[in-house]
Amino acid sequence: MTARLSLYQKAENELYKMDSSVKTKFYDFCHQFRTDPDHPSLDLKPLKGDGRIFRAKIDRSYRALLARAGVGADGIQQWLIVAVRHRKDVYEELTVAINRITGEIEFVDLGVVGQSVLQRAGLQLTPAPDEQTVPAEPTPAPAVTPEPVVPAEPLLAGCTPEDLRRLGVADALIDLALTVTTDEELDHLIAGAPRLTAEVLTGLGSGMSVDEVEREITQPASTELEPGFEDDMAAALTRTAVTTVDDDIRNVLAEGDFRAWKVYLHPTQRKIVERNYGGPARVSGGPGTGKTIVALHRVARLAAALPPGHNKPILLTTYTKNLTADLRSRLTSLMDPALLGRVDIKHIDQLAQSVLTENAAPGSQRSLIADDRALDVLREVLFEHDEQRWGAEFLFDEWEQIVLGQSLATRQDYFKARRAGMGRALARPERAAIWKLLDQFTLRLNGLGRETWAQAAERAARYEMERAHKIKIRAEHKADIGGGDLVHLDDNSSAMRYLRHRYQHIVVDEAQDLSPAHWNMLRAMVASGEGDLFIASDTHQRIYDRQVTLSTVGVHIRGRASKLTLSYRTTQEILDQAAKVVRGATYDDLDDGTDTLGGYHSLLHGPTPEYVACADWTDEIAQLAETLKQWRDDIAQPAADGTVRDPSGTMAVCVADGEMAGRVATDLEMKHGITTATLTKDGPQGGGEVHIGTMHRFKGLEYQKLAIIGASDGILPRTALVEQYEKADPNRYEREIKKSRSQLFVATTRARDALRISWHGKPSPFLPL
Numbered sequence: 001m002t003a004r005l006s007l008y009q010k011a012e013n014e015l016y017k018m019d020s021s022v023k024t025k026f027y028d029f030c031h032q033f034r035t036d037p038d039h040p041s042l043d044l045k046p047l048k049g050d051g052r053i054f055r056a057k058i059d060r061s062y063r064a065l066l067a068r069a070g071v072g073a074d075g076i077q078q079w080l081i082v083a084v085r086h087r088k089d090v091y092e093e094l095t096v097a098i099n100r101i102t103g104e105i106e107f108v109d110l111g112v113v114g115q116s117v118l119q120r121a122g123l124q125l126t127p128a129p130d131e132q133t134v135p136a137e138p139t140p141a142p143a144v145t146p147e148p149v150v151p152a153e154p155l156l157a158g159c160t161p162e163d164l165r166r167l168g169v170a171d172a173l174i175d176l177a178l179t180v181t182t183d184e185e186l187d188h189l190i191a192g193a194p195r196l197t198a199e200v201l202t203g204l205g206s207g208m209s210v211d212e213v214e215r216e217i218t219q220p221a222s223t224e225l226e227p228g229f230e231d232d233m234a235a236a237l238t239r240t241a242v243t244t245v246d247d248d249i250r251n252v253l254a255e256g257d258f259r260a261w262k263v264y265l266h267p268t269q270r271k272i273v274e275r276n277y278g279g280p281a282r283v284s285g286g287p288g289t290g291k292t293i294v295a296l297h298r299v300a301r302l303a304a305a306l307p308p309g310h311n312k313p314i315l316l317t318t319y320t321k322n323l324t325a326d327l328r329s330r331l332t333s334l335m336d337p338a339l340l341g342r343v344d345i346k347h348i349d350q351l352a353q354s355v356l357t358e359n360a361a362p363g364s365q366r367s368l369i370a371d372d373r374a375l376d377v378l379r380e381v382l383f384e385h386d387e388q389r390w391g392a393e394f395l396f397d398e399w400e401q402i403v404l405g406q407s408l409a410t411r412q413d414y415f416k417a418r419r420a421g422m423g424r425a426l427a428r429p430e431r432a433a434i435w436k437l438l439d440q441f442t443l444r445l446n447g448l449g450r451e452t453w454a455q456a457a458e459r460a461a462r463y464e465m466e467r468a469h470k471i472k473i474r475a476e477h478k479a480d481i482g483g484g485d486l487v488h489l490d491d492n493s494s495a496m497r498y499l500r501h502r503y504q505h506i507v508v509d510e511a512q513d514l515s516p517a518h519w520n521m522l523r524a525m526v527a528s529g530e531g532d533l534f535i536a537s538d539t540h541q542r543i544y545d546r547q548v549t550l551s552t553v554g555v556h557i558r559g560r561a562s563k564l565t566l567s568y569r570t571t572q573e574i575l576d577q578a579a580k581v582v583r584g585a586t587y588d589d590l591d592d593g594t595d596t597l598g599g600y601h602s603l604l605h606g607p608t609p610e611y612v613a614c615a616d617w618t619d620e621i622a623q624l625a626e627t628l629k630q631w632r633d634d635i636a637q638p639a640a641d642g643t644v645r646d647p648s649g650t651m652a653v654c655v656a657d658g659e660m661a662g663r664v665a666t667d668l669e670m671k672h673g674i675t676t677a678t679l680t681k682d683g684p685q686g687g688g689e690v691h692i693g694t695m696h697r698f699k700g701l702e703y704q705k706l707a708i709i710g711a712s713d714g715i716l717p718r719t720a721l722v723e724q725y726e727k728a729d730p731n732r733y734e735r736e737i738k739k740s741r742s743q744l745f746v747a748t749t750r751a752r753d754a755l756r757i758s759w760h761g762k763p764s765p766f767l768p769l
Ligand SMILES: Nc1ncnc2c1ncn2[C@@H]1O[C@H](COP(=O)(O)OP(=O)(O)OP(=O)(O)O)[C@@H](O)[C@H]1O
Pocket: 260, 261, 262, 264, 265, 266, 269, 285, 286, 287, 288, 289, 290, 291, 292, 293, 294, 538, 541, 567, 568, 569, 699, 700, 701, 702, 749
């Protein structure tokens, strides 16, 4: 090998879309270039404009544009392919530069900026001389009397060139950005711009102030750079998201878009993954900003830093079973199998169960009971005691949120407990009576050999906290005796001798749904200190009624919180609508602070979400079926290179409850011949092309096209459930409304490029109509 080749991310994305015959020639080109960049068949030549850009021939029609990126430590020259273009699209107005904020290599091609903006800025593109068979002649303008031109106000009139420079916009685009007068022109400019420029301009274009953009976008992406960094291409290459071109390039391109998240971390994401944290850290951000991706890369990084071994010192956990399966499959494609073996992947209840199994005396395991069944048991107890002061729902909530939520073991503890956010105050005699009733209730469950999930979590937490306590005592004792062996410690059983924290690192995804008991358990499973807990969460997506203040369960984040604001999943059009669903409500940051969607934006664009009012259920299903068929045809359209995509699993229908999911599936299959698969806790069941599920099941997932149906008033929120609280328990009422809003928010943000929401009767008050 005489040259090392890398591929710029934008160039790789362009290649994904090219005809397979061009891709094949590109593989051959790479092989030839790495062997001998000066081989005559490549015809490597510098282009006129920026002296650092060269062009080389891939075949008669296609050209690779390359930048020289210095010489590696091993003396091999390094080249970066910045673009692959048809020869008639190669112009001289190309630049490569090193961004003053991120230190990355950036490629700017004015050829993709858009004619109107270039004209206004007085710029004309110069075709590269070798590439034009016929000299490019300006097309004669039709002879019409020109309309008087009214100069339009530039879109970014409030910004100066110095502002844009400070925010990190590429120099070559600063003046052009300031001449843009319409959203279309701005979108065009953004589509061709390097990453930071695109984000900054999107932020400014969506109305953020210069200061907001600086705080939310520029600062998180900034890197410390040495003086003279502008000329050190070799160092800049190490900071740039590129793919090294080797013999695997064929597989790389075959994997297409699906590999992007594994390779290219956004600079803000990368920083969060790579930072060394002295204690618990948290990443927040709106849907689709890559929190899960960051969590997965964080696991991979922690695993790579472990000494060799066979145990599993890292735990990756989340709330639901189907998401756990999804995390496992994504981590499998990201990590080396040997390192993957060091990661324990379990959902939180599974983890609690394994603790209980380990601690249970033989035959004493209790089986789990669903909450609605447990509520029936509580109703029986209340009936038997002829108790009418409090309803079963209220007492069940009190038990889950306060008694189990705060791990209250005695009546005295309950007398002293804080009940913030629980609505009406309870005097001491009332608490005494409630404690007695709840005691009867848990005895009854116990007698049946049953326990709820929340109870199991709380019991598991207690076992783990006891274990952590023993570890602490032992460590203190060891310190007291000067670090010597503990042979003379009273309890020197083998269990005690090998007692240590279960994990070295714990990574939690969808952390907003965990209960205080879950947090107590996790906190006790890992020693406090460097890299102990890494948490990904978005409280706008909290869809189970769980509330926690992390600092009260020993998880202190202060100074280690970061935020992601760029959505990789959803278009700006969908995101605008989704944000309106949760607008006006206040969201916590898992602590005493608040979280907002400030700065949340997307560089992707697509159709505006569709809202469809229907006459009745039959009409709603019939219209849905039409849309699904249309979507199927759109997805299955052959691409430019003749490949045809299978629409299976790319479209989904989301509904409010399981019963409705069943009805939709039956109606689509029986009346409209559309095959379906139902989302269950074990993932999609049935091999049909359209996935159907409740809003809860869609958490963490994404689909190219998504329909939400039955979005009627009375269903979102469910009147039958919430109206009982409206007067009796206003706090609970507020919580239920917020939960319902979050469900719709989660559902709307699962769509990648098309979202359609329908209803019959009155529309849900949460819809931003
Ligand atoms: N750096 C990246 N490069 C390419 N794609 C990315 C990147 N980061 C995230 N994505 C893609 O964006 C989508 C959303 O990512 P992810 O699921 O991690 O977001 P999230 O913040 O966890 O979303 P949610 O909160 O809605 O579950 C995924 O398709 C993922 O592959």
